[in-house]
Amino acid sequence: MLEARDLSIGYDRRVVASGIEVAVKRGEILCLLGPNGAGKTTLFKTLLGLIPAMAGEVHLNGQPLATLSRAEIARAMAYVPQAQHLEFAYTVLDVVLMGRTAHLGPFAGPRPADRERAHAALASLGIDDLASADVNRISGGQRQLCLIARALAQDAPLLVMDEPTASLDLGNRLLVLDRVRTLRESGYGIVFSTHDPDQARELSNHVAVIADGRLAAYGSPDETLTAATLSAVYGVSVAIERTESGRHVVVSANNTRPSTQ
Template identity: 55%
Template sequence: MMLELRDLSFGYGARTIGSSVSLTLGPGEILALLGPNGAGKTTLFKTMLGLLPPQAGDVLFDGASLATLSRAERAKRIAYVPQAHAALFPFKVRDVVLMGRAAQVAPFSAPGRRDREVAAGALDRLGMSHLGERPYTEISGGERQMTLIARALAQEPKILVMDEPTASLDYGNQMRVLSHVRRLAAEGMAIVLSTHNPDHVFMVADRVALLHEGRLAGLGQPAEVLTPATVKRLYDIDVVMGVLPGGSFQVSSPRLNTGE
């Protein structure tokens, strides 16, 4: 499954948020979307998912325009993983994951045996079967994020769109989520995720798209595109980049000047 954004302009009504965005995403690839608040990342995601119509250009899946696909057909191709949140109702984890089968179930019908098997398989795929009977409201933030990923996998999509999947998580849970993201890509899943952390881009992404004021400011391999100059342009902050022992990359900011 190939996702293509072709000269895409997006926004709300007559208000344009971003324009002239072109990129592709193939099977097994992780594309990180990096940009400051207000750059248009969420609006771009909504347009990719079909929640907003393109103002110009097109979103294509294997050459087929998003506009020609029904909601059910879209759901079988692309799934959305929002940021983890605190739910109001104490659904069991397995039932939250089962909700991902909604696109596969006929209207006014209950989930069947296969739907439950797929949902259970999604939990098992992420090593979360032991949480199936726990209330979603009583598990940790990291476990909630993994539950939302499992719910998306239950759709059996080809592409995952992840909105800041490590936001509000502690360091350990950030690493666990990113590890699962990398593993899903190794299994052939195409993944596009947004982040504010350049280190995470170097950890998991095959390519990075830099979004600045609604336009692509760079697109390519992280080591080629993500530089002190581009980070300065995006976030107006000076950073130092370097390779650590073992080959990992680190982005750090100089010690802040307190004015003392």
């Protein structure tokens, strides 16, 4: 559905990374990993069509992104930015209603059916009770869920999420991740960036690692999130340990555990 073909990304004629080939379909999660400054945000903006590709193409449902209008793109792919403070104190419902924009005529405002859709999106994430709350006065996790609800109200089968768990506390992080997993199960295709390889391993069908101006690794979590790749990409020596429950966690290779005795 969303496909990058031999993509070069960058700003102002400066290439940040090239040779990027990734794809995501409905019911799949693609996780994007990479050190700070490697170009995750630039790749996101290019995938969303917010900045032009330097070379190569992004295809959305088989059509080049550059040939589609903003409204056509918005009906196929929704963007979930990192939750930020808004200048104006909109209610949660107002923010979610803005997700309906691509379905409204150019001169129209939301109709009752759009309000119902917005409430349904909030209800599906379990936050319909926040509908009339000031979006700047709810917790970071609730605000992130509000932005996910906006993307759901957009009725686009693809969700592009920019570090949805950054700056969330443990409880909110687990809540958001849980919802993301449910969304995949209900058929959404999701592109998701994170700094946490364990999160990527747990959630995703495919992982793309961007580093040093190229796609350093792309494939299943087990193929890509190896100690060798992560050590090379992040410049620190890491090991992958298996926990008693069978999960894998990334730890520092020269980790000396504090003694409990």
